Amino acid sequence: MPIYKILLPAEWADFEAAGVFAGSPLDRADGFVHLSTAEQVALTARRYFAGAGELVVLAVDPAPFGAALRWEPSPSGGVFPHLYAPLPRSAVLEVHRFPGADAVTV
Helix, strand or coil, rough: CEEEECCCHHHHHHHHHHHHEEEHHHHHHCEEEEEECCCHHHHHHHHHHHCCCCCCEEECCCCHHHEEEEEHHHCCCCCCEECCEEEEEEEEEEEEEEECCCHHHC
């Protein structure tokens, strides 16, 4: 079952060019790459990306990450997947584009 990463189009362009994503400014500040489950991704988009315009939502294979992927409680409630390693392009299963946060579904 995939997990999901929400990116701005410029972040996705940088990720594609580099082949690896070390995280957004918020990810780097928190020390891990924030991810969401299918059930969480729409709420995450609305909460953190409202008004951001176009979004890129990546379906990510969690299998390669082992202990670097941790399921941790969020201060806002729920348990979210957090990746304590860079996200390689090879783990991206699908790329979805949405015109805005309110349109995000997976």
